[in-house]
Amino acid sequence: MKKTMAHLHEKKNNGQKIVMLTCYDYRTAVLQEQAGVDVIFVGDSVGTNVLGYGRETEVTLDEILYHLKMVKRGVHDAYLLADMPYRTYEEPEMALMTANKLLAQGADGVKLEGMQAPVIELLHEHGIEVWAHLGYNPQFHENVAAQGKTFEDAAVLVEGALELQQAGACMLVLELIPEELADIVTKRLSIPTIGIAAGRHTDGQVLIVHDMLGMNPQKLRHVKPYFNFNEQALQAFHAYAEEVRQCQFPEEMHVRHMKESELRRVEEWLRSVP
Numbered sequence: 001m002k003k004t005m006a007h008l009h010e011k012k013n014n015g016q017k018i019v020m021l022t023c024y025d026y027r028t029a030v031l032q033e034q035a036g037v038d039v040i041f042v043g044d045s046v047g048t049n050v051l052g053y054g055r056e057t058e059v060t061l062d063e064i065l066y067h068l069k070m071v072k073r074g075v076h077d078a079y080l081l082a083d084m085p086y087r088t089y090e091e092p093e094m095a096l097m098t099a100n101k102l103l104a105q106g107a108d109g110v111k112l113e114g115m116q117a118p119v120i121e122l123l124h125e126h127g128i129e130v131w132a133h134l135g136y137n138p139q140f141h142e143n144v145a146a147q148g149k150t151f152e153d154a155a156v157l158v159e160g161a162l163e164l165q166q167a168g169a170c171m172l173v174l175e176l177i178p179e180e181l182a183d184i185v186t187k188r189l190s191i192p193t194i195g196i197a198a199g200r201h202t203d204g205q206v207l208i209v210h211d212m213l214g215m216n217p218q219k220l221r222h223v224k225p226y227f228n229f230n231e232q233a234l235q236a237f238h239a240y241a242e243e244v245r246q247c248q249f250p251e252e253m254h255v256r257h258m259k260e261s262e263l264r265r266v267e268e269w270l271r272s273v274p
């Protein structure tokens with residue numbers, strides 16, 4: 001059954017955690033769908049994790065649309081969320097164009113960073129499901145510095161979250177804030193919160209798929225590696241290289257043969273080829 005926004009809100013109200021992961025390609029989407037992930041998310045983190053960029057701000061709308069299209073082919077029941085890239089929602093009308101392009105490629109909702117109440121209002125008026133994102137905002141913050149550590153930071157964040165909910169945001173992602181603050185915001189809001197590096201008490205969790213599979217050599221405090229992809233893949237590449245060089249791959253089981261009679265004809269014919 002398709003996981004709608006109503007379904008995600010129900011989860012908050014029933015105290016059931018919401019499971020979200022980033023996803024940037026078809027095959028990964030198929031597996032996440034099979035595992036019952038609630039929200040499959042094409043984030044602008046595709047830039048640093050797949051495209052080899054230094055920052056999220058380099059990602060274009062065309063790049064998000066390209067990855068969204070491949071992910072969409074693997075998604076059936078999960079809620080499909082897409083990030084609005086840097087500088088694609090600077091004005092409400094511009095944001096509406098961006099959001100409509102993402103929805104046209106199969107997104108169920110769109111996410112944007114920071115205090116963008118007027119943008120959220122306009123998209124909400126057009127019936128678009130808009131996710132807000134507060135705390136550390138990679139599109140606007142140059143350096144990672146945990147947000148919301150002081151009373152002043154915390155008050156700004158709580159008031160901001162309430163304002164974005166009021167503007168019509170249907171979900172809120174909280175990134176890199178103290179657990180206590182994420183707990184307060186989660187209890188204050190009627191919309192569900194999804195945390196990344198925001199502790200245990202948000203209504204759901206999101207991780208970057210590369211991090212949780214062990215594809216990112218960078219060790220981050222909030223990440224639990226559920227798989228050692230890099231270790232396993234490196235071993236496999238080494239084994240393949242060695243076996244090709246030693247003529248141990250391919251083996252008999254990997255090859256196909258010609259019929260003996262056809263081969264004879266080829267050999268016969270070759271004699272007449274200069």
Ligand SMILES: Nc1nc(=O)c2c([nH]1)NC[C@@H]1CN(c3ccc(C(=O)N[C@@H](CCC(=O)O)C(=O)O)cc3)CN21
Binds near residue numbers: 045048049211219
């Ligand atoms: N691979 C990857 N993983 C992520 O979690 C992630 C991205 N990319 N790109 C977009 C944002 C940026 N995020 C980040 C980026 C850096 C830290 C980080 O440096 N954390 C420090 C602690 C910082 C602090 O508490 O002051 C760490 O040691 O883990 C955390 C989340 C989360 N998102």
Ligand SMILES: CC(C)C(=O)C(=O)O
Binds near residue numbers: 022175
């Ligand atoms: C960190 C998450 C929430 C994100 O915005 C992304 O992966 O792009």
Ligand SMILES: [Mg+2]
Binds near residue numbers: 043044045056083
């Ligand atoms: Mg993002």
